[in-house]
Amino acid sequence: MSLGEKIKGRREELGLSVEQLGEKLAVSQELIIKWESGKCIPHLSHLITISDELGLTLDELVKEDEAVKKHVLSAKSLEKWHLAILIYLLAIVTYIGYFAIHNHIFMVGFLVATLFMLSFELKYFITRRISRHDQKE
Template identity: 35%
Template sequence: MIKVDLGQRLKKLREAKNMSQEDLSQQVNVSRRVIYRWETNKNYPDMDNLIKLSKIYAISSDELVKGELISQKKVVIDEEDVEFSISPFIIGVIILFVEVFLIQVLC
């Protein structure tokens, strides 16, 4: 079922970018006939070409294949969490410097 819809998606995405099959074929580095075969579901792009297509259309390869837009959730970082996660790092660095200093002084 995914493969049947893929050709239609590829064609709609290409047309939305106002590109001809020839234009797209030059960007993907395949023949125009290959683009035609993908859009008519006679052949399907390999993984390398799916990645190239996803970059051209500025969507993930998963979105390209599945036809679903993946929502990008905003992650809100609480300031306290940032301080808490940075504090152990800073403390570790300070301990390291103290250890190095003590080793040099004692030796």
């Protein structure tokens, strides 16, 4: 049984509407519908509140559904890697500035390439934060 089926089945067992569950979890009805249909996998913080509200253990929610298990494990490690890359690229830009000031050599190509990569990482990081914020609402 998939995670969405478990959420929907347990919600119906408890006699809760999508709207009522949304209020209890402090999320939109649309998000619950996405979870139940399998179009979206809840963030770990939502899985904890779902577990609490529906009286299911995290093991029941996560471990029995391979897609969810994989999503939860990979999302956390991906976020750490993107943050590390973002910090690394900022350090390179700082080094280029330091090198240009002290040695009077400005590495334009290196700076442009680094800023280009930095812009993609910032875009990913910001959109990820916004999507997490939207899921909370």
